[in-house]
Amino acid sequence: MARFPDNEIISLVGKAPRFDLAESVGPSVRLAELLDMAFGDDADFSLDYGTAAGSPGLRQEIANEHGVDADDVVVTVGGAHALFLIAFTLCQAGDEAVVAEPVFPLARNALAAVGATTRALPLSFDTGYRIDLDALRKLLSPKTKVLSLASPQNPSGVAIPAQTLREIVAMLAEHAPKAWLVIDETYREAAYGDDAAVPSAAGLGDRVISVSSLSKCHGSAGLRIGWAITRDAALRQALVTAKFSTVISCSPVDEALALAVFRQRGRIIGERRKLLAQNLQLTQNWVSRHASHIEWVRPDAGALCCMRLRRELFDAAAVERFYAALARYSTRVAPGPWFGDDPLVFRLGFGLPTLTQLAIALECVSVALMDAARAGT
Structure with a gap:
């Protein structure tokens, strides 16, 4: 009966523990910050249907930030909705889709739910979650309809270099000419401090689709606003029709x-980049102090990273003790198996609102590490 497989990642939208390091977002924007700019003194805001493609003003703002035209943008009910509409539109039963894994499970599930055969492109902690182009080439065929990537990746926060993306576009043209490159860029603008955000991949070619949302970099997950960008007019219209056929439109209030949010994006993103830089440095220092128990891959952007328990200290029983200890301290991280990764790996989100909160949360993880390892000695 179930078209979508169960995954414990759904717990992230349930009751949260005191310290939720399983999340990958920074502090959320407060509604009061937006109301005056969104509505002003006009209390007679009309609750009509929105447009199927999304409001023209919002599409223009999105287009401005991605170097495309407003007509290239389709606004969706969050990034996950965009991923589903793309899968539903492009894939039929028997088509093949290549998915880089570990992966945010909804990206893979949307493809599987429409009957596509998914083929995993493995990304490894040991190689810093970098894409092996030779391994990718072997997975491509004339039956490939979608190559699904994320940059920066979820759960690792590792970005795909621009040169690698260009090589992938050329590879698809040669080995899988019917394929579309889908790139989830949800964390792209969550750079650290004064670091510049990398340019969007939306302009890499006519068969490239960029997906993103307001959930991560802009601290506005509750608005449920995402988008897909494609320069192919026929695909754009197909996505608009699919959106209309599933949800009709986004909420005009959300739009x-x-x-x-976009009109305050300089302030909103600037504040979060400063916080992320501070929190990343604290996290890096914490990893250095616990190098005997843990290792990590430093992320390129986003409030998330992958850490791995040392194999010599953590067998399966010790891993279970680690998570049990975290629960006792009302602290949570995201286990690697949620994303198809090694059980020794977990995603840690360092976007807590203050350094003090993050420091306390990391100390809870420290105690859990020691408790779990000590019990096995």
């Missing part, structure tokens, strides 16, 4: 608030 108005999203427009207010």
Whole structure:
């Protein structure tokens, strides 16, 4: 009966522990920050249907930030909705889709739910979650309809270099000419401090689709606003029709608030980049102090990273003790198996609102590490 497989990642939208290091977002924007800009003194905001493609003003703001035209943008109910519409539109039963894994499970599930055969492109902690182009080439065929990547990746926060993306576009043209490159860029603008965000991949070619949302970099997950960008007019229209056939339109209230977010994006993103830089440095220092128990892959962007328990200290029983200890301290990280990764790996989110909160949360993880390892000695 179930079209979508169960995954414990759904717990992230349930009751949260005191310290939720399983999340990958920074502090959320407060509604009061947006109301005046979104509605002003006009209390007579009309609750009509929105447009199927998304409000023209919002699409223009999105286009401005991605170097494309407003007509290239389709606004969706969050990034996950965009991924589903793309899978539903492009894939039929028997088609093949290549998915880089570990992966945010909804990206893979959307493809599987429409009957596509998914083939995993493995990304390894040991190689820093970098894409092996030779391994990718072997997975491609004329039956490949979608190559699904994320940059920066979820759960690792590792970005795909621009040169690698260009090589992938050329590889698809040669080995899988019917394939579309889908790139989830949800964390792209969550750079650290004064670091520049990398350019969007939306302009890499006519068969490239960029997906993103307001959930991560803009601290506005509750608005449920995402988008897909494609320069192919026929695909864009197909996505608009699919959106209309599933949800008709986004909420005009959400779209108005999203427009207010974009118009304050300099402040909103700037504050979060400063916080992320501070929190990343604290996290890096914490990893250095616990190098005998843990190792990590430093992320390129986003409030997330992958850490791995040392194999010599943590067998399966010790891993279970580690998570049990975290629960006793009302602290949570995201286990690697949620994303198809090694059980020794976990995703740690360092986007807590203050350094003090993050420091306390990391100390809870420290105690859990020691408790779990000590019990096995």
